[in-house]
Amino acid sequence: MKTILIPTDFSETAKHAAIYAMEIARQIKAEKVILYNTYQTIVTIGADPLVPAVDAVGIDNLKKGSETGLENFKFILLAYQPENIVVETLSEFNLLTPGIQSVCERMPIDVVMMGITGGDAIEENLFGSNTIQVAKNVTVPVIIVPKEAPVKPIEKVLFLCDFQKVVETTPIQPIIKVLDATKAALHVLNIDKDNSHFTPETPHESLMLHNLLHQYNPQYHFVDGNDFMETANNFVKENKIDLIISIPKRHGLFDTLFKRSHTKMMAFHSIVPLMVVHD
Template sequence: MSTYLIPVDFSKTAEHAAKYAAKLSRTMSGYKLILLNAYYVSEYETILPTLDFVITTDAHIAEEIHNRLEALEKLKRKLLEINPEADIEISLTRETILRSIVERINKEEIDLIIIGSNGKKAKDESDIGSNAITISKASPVPVLVVPPKADYQSIRKVILACDFKKVKEVIPMHSLRNILSKHAIELLVLNIDSKDNIDSEEQHFLHDMLKDFSPVYHYSDHPDTIKGIVKFAKAEEAQLIIALPKKYSFFQSLLHESVSQKLTIKSHVPVLLLKD
């Protein structure tokens, strides 16, 4: 069985990502969805008053836990309307969301984390969406980031964006094969640099590594890397962009606020951050 972990904070952003996961699970069998919510209360909150002179009491904590469990059950029912056959588990932890994610991954085999990214003018902004890149850096498993305008489509065409540099070190072939082998897809490899800057030896390595997927190679010399990827994805009507957030700064900052509008707001295409 494959397992998807979906951190939720009851925002519209998180609910959208959860619904996307339910639609994704509908196309395949043997998938489990885990709805994870974290409710962390520090010891200081139980002994020091807030700005409103309110101290977090045991009764308040118990009520909050009850309300969160009810909210998780409500979200679960919504997902079952999308996929009545879905195997859905709800989980409420008392740790921070990042620690909760890492502990759950250590506890059982998680194949994919699915989170939503915030919209440009989101009225119901998600803390999880705001920390998408932080979660992806801490996670040892792939993270799928679903933009607010992304509606699930059967994955037929996938874009792998890279720069043809140090391909042996940068491309996590095990994770890539695991993802691509589950779908009958057309793979488009986009070099985010001009043909003039390509190292022929690195290009040979990449062609050899990906030969089983029969990819088609494309090149982009757009002055704005992210805009170039988004423009290409739209033109090709791709359903997924795969990025490799390892050593290259533009991928490291892929989901920071400064560029999120370019990739996740203006684009309808979900972004898969692959890890080793």
């Protein structure tokens, strides 16, 4: 894990995520951090309201504002920048999610780290937030950093697993990269309700996962719980987990964790960063 991409909108949430990313960059001995910001076209309505006109001056101002903002953001992060790590800035005319995906295709990005932005409005429409869209659509692993996440090294990693088609659906390489880079202890958690997910194949699938991860001496935990998020949060607190790894398609992460569900949204109520990897 040598290169980290940090998208930013220059908010306090983004600043905290960037400071956290710098600490992890120090821990994993990363070589490069890229601060990334996108800007979009300002469209003005001309004489014919059906024919929008592009304000070229507005584009220039947006470009300059983005570049200046990145340089100021980079300066703020100097106090947290590890030695021997190169920090670059990248400003692009694009939408955020496709922009990040494009960068990841053009450059050897190992992980994207970003906070949940949008202020209070995100609580009204969490699924539509930039961070969730990035985590859902970008193919590179994305670490979502809660605004109150402690800035500290990763010592304990929790992998949420349903033990279904483990070999076919577990993106093992991103998990291995995190474990190798951080030297963290690995916990594997399966959350069930009245053994409703236990099948005759479960013991075999458990063995398959162990074959993939045995060199990391994982500790396995099987917990019964009626509320997935509440059960996961309790486990995180009791076991002092530093990072959760989840595969969205495995247990409907974006249908379960990140939709509105009263006050039980893991993204807001856990102080633990969440790493999203796709199968």
